[in-house]
Amino acid sequence: MTKLNHKKSCSLLNIHAVIPVSCVNGPGARAVVWTQGCSQQCPGCSNPLTHSHNPKILIDPEELARYILAIPGIEGLTVSGGEPFEQASAVSRLCHAVRKDSLSVMVFTGWTYENICQCHTRAVRNLLQQIDILVDGPFIQNLADKSLLWRGSRNQQIWFLTNRYDPDVLQDNTQSQVEGQLVSEVPLQITGFPEEADIVVLAHRLSVESGVILEPSSENN
Secondary structure, three states: OOOOOOOOOOOOEEEEEEEEEEOOOOOOOEEEEEEOOOOOOOOOOOOHHHOOOOOOEEEOHHHHHHHHHOOOOOOEEEEEOOOHHHHHHHHHHHHHHHHOOOOEEEEEOOOOHHHHHOOOOHHHHHHHHOOOEEEEOOOOHHHEOOOOOOOOEOOOEEEEOOOOOOHHHHOOOOOOOEEEEOOOOOOOEEEEOOOHHHHHHHHHHHHHHOOOOOOOOOOOO
16 A cells, blocks of 8 residues: 655645636635645646645745635635645645635545545644545546546545535536636636646637737746
């Protein structure tokens, strides 16, 4: 069995990006935080720029929670990656702070739920207790299936860990899984589970409707 690779506790959270409002990363309108750093580095991962453990944006979890709690109209927070459980202590503090204000928490992880449950690290256990919906498992390229809701490959599972949501929510969230937003840090933030054709369509629409021309990123992993 693969051991959970939990990094040593750190008071600051290393994040890659934040989107204040998204409708394709879990039920309802949600803030989304991508953590920076992932040891698994799955081939074909849709977020390869999050793999490096080098500091990207270091932020106090409670400060980030205050920012999220000030966003109007959202029902929850989604934490993706990167690998959130590699920063379990800081992510747990973030999730605990937003849950105190009644927001729900959804987390994507490349580790399996069974592996997480067998980990006795206190920070990992604390984070697990903050999660309403967990999407688990590594992305496996030859099991990729774009028809799946909130998942990239057929091995991944959705776990409802509290009574905040039940499986009926899956029937209510069958719309598009791809979203493109203009943000200040980059010309276009694409989130969800896009296929290459989705990116081409979004890029064309931006060039026609907004005059924004996208170029390949030169950022290294």
